[in-house]
Amino acid sequence: MSAKPSATALLAKRPRLLIVGCGDIGLRVLRLLRGRWRIAALSSNPQRVDELRAAGATPLLGDLDRPETLARLAGWADAVLHLAPPQAEGDEDRRSLALLRALARKSPPRRLVYASTTGVYGDCGGARFDETRPVAPTTARARRRVDAERRLRWFGAAFGCSVTILRVPGIYAADRPGGHPRERLAAGKPVLRREDDVYTNHIHAEDLARACVLALSRGRPQRAVHVCDDSELLMGDYFDLAADLCGLPRPPRVGRAEAAALMTPLQLSFLSESRRLANSRLKTELRLRLRYPQPALGLLA
Template structure:
């Protein structure tokens, strides 16, 4: 496919979530192109009836196809506090399309403790990773003021749940040392993306979550029960610092309770998995490791 050919929907970073969005777009009769890096990812994109365009977002990009709908799902790079990948992508697009959706992260809010968090809360990123996301949000909003930013928390689904950790009996941080966690099933995230990509909602920033934050122990204990194994042992923060990677600790250090009231009110989206327990059961049915 020529990179300059116009498409209906262009998905940059067409990974697990992007492929699910691509399938919805193809079913709606769209001409869909997914931008990927690897041959394996290209095969997945083609498997749902979309075209694949292999591009290295860390290299110079000559031109990308014009589109009516842009869905940007690629993460920033791993260094610095700016999203150079997004800068290259936006420079390679001939014009901002009518509909733009960026999948960001709830990490831009930083640590919010026990507070409920809606979209009126100011961003306060605590890590370089989150600051890169804030940079990306600001870049795409400046390029396309109508762009809708979806701030997603932990994404779970088939192959995206800690089955191996729980089966191995690895410990988790005790609730007395940790805060609130939030999540969204990958099928719900894809549904939210397609919903806002086909309609221009009233706002441009939404928390894309199931709206049911939990303590960490509840999530792991539920998964253990579904797997038929003992609940994971609980450890305090001191022991966690000795056992866990710096990356994992950075996630554990933050707490927030995300509200999805604005998204549900503005879009009318109906969650497939408003209860993480149902989502875990469905995920296990699609996860070969749990069989």
Template sequence: MTEANARRLVIFGCGYSARRFVGLFGSRFATIDATSRSADGAAALVADGLMAHVFDGTQTSPALAAAIATATHVLVSAAPGEAGDPTLRGAGSALEAAETLEWIGYLSTIGVYGDAGGGWVSEDTPPAPENERGLRRVEAESDWLAFGRRKGVSAQIFRLAGIYGPGRSAVENLRAGTARRLVKPGQVFNRIHVDDIAAAVAAGMERPDVGPVINVTDDEPAAPQDVVAYAAESMGLPTPPDIPFETAELSPMARSFYSSNKRVANTRLRRELDVALGYPTYREGIAALVRGSVEEG
């Protein structure tokens, strides 16, 4: 592996999780280039101190191509669309030609497993996506693993659970008065704090032979209404009333999440990647977010 002070990182799709990674581990890299689909998004990345590039999945600018040419690490956080993976489509040739590349990380989702009727799944469980969105993810994972084999570089797939963290949690929803306790008997979800995602990606860079698929989830699958109730109690707020799932007004995408019920094991994350979760259950995560909101207030 390249020495830390000589590492050069390119991030495709520098959103919530990738920006948190930069905030926590950016000092490990000599340079960091990141992409956004819009000029406004790129300007926000520049404001964060990053070298930013507008990239919509069609072609690379000369500046982005130059960054790829000297990259040692690439983190892909851009979701696939109808035309497939936008990074491979628009930057595949530049990545193929990159002579210093040694690691690729792809942020995927545990949604590729589909429904397990509340049972446990692991990285050895074959994907069984239930919708077009999940199928695209499986195809993108396969394409990135094939690229890594062809290129002779490590490619790791990080399957993320439901992401929460500062600015994106039941704490903010309760403060805004928008939190709802949807109740679907037997339904559970895994979650993952954004800081633990960053730690998993950092660990993957140090242990590139682990995987290639790694579930990045917390230890305790839990009912969504329990998380809202715990956050309300922690904040000293009334617990929102139960809303039966069958009668709840939800967007088609939100309702589709509830069609998948599973418990996702994180054994590989803990034992092989050796990640000690900062927030092993939603309780630690919510408690930290409540403390943070009080301190900021």
């Protein structure tokens, strides 16, 4: 009668996942995968070591802005979940380039999932569309994401790695830092009047984390997927809904000229893009059943 395998041997057989950019969404993924994967989390902050270890990950100290610190990443992971944003300036994502160079040094991963943004499409005039629409970024922030997507797709083709790009809109959750409209509503910040308003898209943080997990096993090679809920709300209607659910006054409505005097350039950039995203790939390819298909459910969670 053969001896039972030791706990160490069982652990060694688990697939190995590297999470890059293990913030709120990464921690949610850790909770979903704990015990099923061997997980390492890259962080540039030594003060996060205990938090990451308590969440079930092996902390790896390294900085995407300092490529020389990334040598330990080569050859370790079967899969990579890339959640780190680009640096704050330029049209290229130097952080993704540094990561891919480190991964390419030895035994590249078989799978890589990247959380991009729906901002890669630019302004679509409120049109409804799927992932076949060409990208047309209008800000440097979005151009860096397009650069990252291009580099990742090249890496996948060159190294036989299945790359799935998750294009993610506004993320919300009551327990996510800055992820609920309450503070903005309580401060009385305005929204656009209906005739000037734009369509926005949303996803609850828990549904995004679940999509990340499913993409690690079901994502198709070199494929983009919209990770959004089923809503099609104008931005002002979203904040009106949140106000009603929270028992707060609805935000004041202003025209674009007044908004330009009241809002930051970053806030105004979000008011210049209007789109409605189709999410059929999310449901048919990743087979995600949304827990919060409408913000009316997620805002109360």
